[in-house]
Amino acid sequence: MRRRPAWRPSSTTTTATSPSTALSLLLLGLFARGSATSVLIWTSLSAVFFFGANICLYLYTPELFPTRMRALGTSLGGAVNRLGVILGPIVVGAVYAGGALGTVFVTLAAVALVGAVTAGVAAEETSGRRLGDVAP
DSSP states (O other): OOOOSBBBBOOOHHHHHHHHHHHHHHHEEEEEETOOHHHHHHHHHHHHHHHHHHHHHHHHGGGGOOOOHHHHHHHHHHHHHHHHHHHHHHHHHHHTTTTTTHHHHHHHHHHHHHHHHHHHHHHOOOOOOOHHHHOO
């Protein structure tokens, strides 16, 4: 069984959920037009995909560090995550100050897409390998 389970054999969960987050936020930004119901539905859908990717990253990250440094590497990743949680509302406020609610969601979709591309290109596949071989 793979440590990074897949929805489809050709893609990992992380690289499938991140573009799904971006797509749902992009559709919200382009077509929602501020309706409370559509904002509720699309943000809920994007949150499901986002949290799915986040859980996978928390499970995957420790595999990339040697055992003696695993806690440090994972805590640094968690610190960067918290930094994003702190800066996110500031960026959303700055973008929304420009006027359109749709622009906020398109911006968030762009950030999710950057994350998806980064994970798709730079994430090392660890399935079928011993942890000692992945992070000696």
